[in-house]
Amino acid sequence: MTVQPLITLRNVSKVFGPVTVISDVTVNVYPGKVQVLLGENGAGKSTLIKMMAGVYQPDAGHIEVGGRTVVLPTTRAAEAHGIATIHQELNLVPTLSIAENVMMGRIPTRWGMVDRTALRSQARAALDLIGLDVDVNTPVGELGIARQQLVEIAKALSIDARILILDEPTAALTRHETESLFRIVEDLRGRGVGMLFISHHLDEIAEIGDSVSVLRDGACVAEVPASTSEDELVKLMVGRSIDDQFPRRSGLHSTAVQADASPADAENPLPEDVLAVQGLTAHGRFADVSFTVKAGEIVGIAGLVGAGRTELIRAIAGVDSYESGTISIRGRSLPKHSIKAAIAAGVGHVPEDRKGQGLVLDASVNDNLGYATLASSGRFGLADFAGQRSKAQTVAERLRIRMHSIDQPIRSLSGGNQQKAVFGRWIIAESTVLLLDEPTRGVDVGAKVEIYELMNSITAAGGAVVMVSSELPEVLGMSDRIFVMRDGRLAGELSAAEATQDTVMTLAARSVGDTTITDSNLQDKDIPA
Incomplete structure (x- = not known):
């Protein structure tokens, strides 16, 4: 008996201006299965999951839920079809309680006022589904990253999600926390929840996945079993082998x-x-x-x-x-x-939280690359915008930052390309x-090797890296x-x-x-x- 997918992106494409970000891609998510989505930063993974989440609509192709073609014009429409997304950058309000975060947008009311008893009860039921035993009145900002991640999952399950999109859920977790998360994923798999899982940790794929869709330059280049070797996955992702x-x-x-060594040795x-x-x-x-x-x-x-x-x-x-x-x-x-x-x-500093501390998200790639040197490179109190732009363009090309223009907002770049931009700022500053x-x-993995080579270039020139x-x-x-x-x-x-x-x-x-x-x-x- 053929099992019907919970959701299918059928031959979807997405274009932004002159750039085709997704081209004729088909992805299926089946009940009780984990479909891994793999690709380099900028390969189109985020755009694809945003189509599933109702953030973007495909310019070609269509989306099917339960075998029926649907239109998902908003995230609320996606949620109505049982689709929930847990983004890498958690969408929680630190000052609000766990209960308020879990029920965000669906706060129960009575006589026009918040029904606190129902709020706590419904949130508690969602937390019980994943075995998170914490006081629902606790401000979510007091939790560590691992438990905040679990609150996001509880939030998704509270809308009776049948399709769960997990975008880099283990990026900020320790190995022990990752193992705890994987136990929850196994439990959800047993309940028939279908999951799309994105990770850059190749060693996790065989452990958690069933099959893998590999994206490269916006196209799906292969669908392979999750047991495929890491070397082969890397080759599919980047189009070449990475030996070291x-x-x-x-x-x-x-x-x-x-x-x-002796200091006296001239x-x-x-x-x-x-x-x-x-x-x-x-x-x-x-x-x-x-x-x-x-x-x-x-x-x-x-x-x-x-x-x-x-x-x-x-x-x-x-x-x-x-x-x-x-x-x-x-x-x-x-x-x-x-x-x-x-x-x-x-001294150059690449902070742990690149979005919160390393970038001005609404500013352009050009501006973000030049923030460390804008004042020092000026003359007579005037900024050298032309010189800064020329340096930024050169560094962006050297780092192979994927973008359609150096003037586009840096928030529109993938996480890996944003990270390259933070590095690029200090290259321009000659740190x-x-x-x-x-x-x-x-x-x-491909961008990691490029970052390691940047570190090598700093030390080869007589600099130092901590x-x-x-x-x-x-x-x-x-x-x-x-x-x-x-x-x-x-x-x-x-x-x-x-x-x-x-x-x-x-x-x-x-x-x-x-x-x-x-x-x-x-x-x-x-x-x-």
């Missing part, structure tokens, strides 16, 4: 960490300290942090959620202040809490110290040295040769009384990154 996912090239960094002098941090302390965030980074080095900073990694990077970048300690760039001290001084000294906080989160990442393979694959943070302090330093997942996690774990808190159980608690 962590292309850390030898160069200046090869001498940067030689403990037995023929082979040690590289200079580009960045020196001494005794840096910010009460409640980190304490007595000291380390140096040499020219040509990539230094990774690992640790559990809440270890103080992001806070440390923000302080070095001048975003946040600190109580004591010093930061020096090539021997010159940086003043506290001065982004301007940090930029002038050659020699690059501070990276989760630099490849939500970025496809990288915070929750992806241990990335830290291990791209770092010359690794510092591990625990409870706001440096717990240890590992060379590339001695660093393994086990040695890093041993340093990252901590003991409280008789209980050892490790990656698995510490990250299950809602501690902010």
Whole structure:
């Protein structure tokens, strides 16, 4: 017996101005199955799911729900057909309660007033479906990312969703949190819910998916089983093989960490300290942090959620202040809490939250690329807009930022291309110290390699990179040295040769009384990154 799809996008196409974003694509989602949608940033995945969600309408082709052709002019119309979307950027209001967020747009009323009893009851029923045992009166902003993700799923199920679109649901989750989410997905699969799942973590696909639709340049180039090898999936995505996912090239960094090198050896002098941090302390965030980074080095900073990694990077970048300690760039001290001084000294900062902290979403690609240098590149108090535009165009082409115009709003770019733009800003600024906080989160494998090559180019030119990442393979694959943070302090330093997942996690774990808190159980608690 042939099973009918819950939803079908049949030969759909979508055009924006002169650019064809989706071309003649067909995708089916079946009951109790997880259809994985895979492709590079800019391949058309977001546009495709927005058609399913009622945000965009196809310019050609049509959508079928339960075998019948439908028109989805709004997100409310999509919800009426049982379609719910959980976006990578969560659509929750932090100051409202969990109950209010779950029932948003469908708040029960009585006699013209909010029926608080019914509100809490209906929200509680939705949370019970996914096993989330929290007080529904809790402001959602007090939850960690993992539980906020579950609130979004509960919100979707509260509208009796039969079709669930999960857009990068694991991008900000730890492995333990991801495993919890996957258990919920399995439960939903057992109830006959059909799911479209987008992820850049290739190792998740065989674990959670049934089949994979691969997009490239707006076209569906293949539909393959979820058991297809990662190498083959990469080749389908990017049109070529990627032999080395962590292309850390030898160069200046090869001498940067030689403990037995002699400073007196005039023929082979040690590289200079580009960045020196001494005794840096910010009460409640980190304490007595000291380390140096040499020219040509990539230094990774690992640790559990809440270890103080992001806070440390923000302080070095001048975003946040600190109580004591010093930061020096090539021997010159940086003043506290001065982004301007940090930029002038050659420090670039790619923040963890690119949309909230790294970009002005309504501004153009051109403007976002030039924000770090607009003032410094001007003459006689006037901005050099023509010069800035020329540099921005050159850098955008070098980074292969997918766009139809450098003047388009940056919010219209895919997440990976937005991330490239943040990097591009510091290339234009000629930064020699690059501070990276989760630099490849939500970025496809092809774009990741391009970002790693940018890091290589910085170090090959004598600069330095400090990288915070929750992806241990990335830290291990791209770092010359690794510092591990625990409870706001440096717990240890590992060379590339001695660093393994086990040695890093041993340093990252901590003991409280008789209980050892490790990656698995510490990250299950809602501690902010």
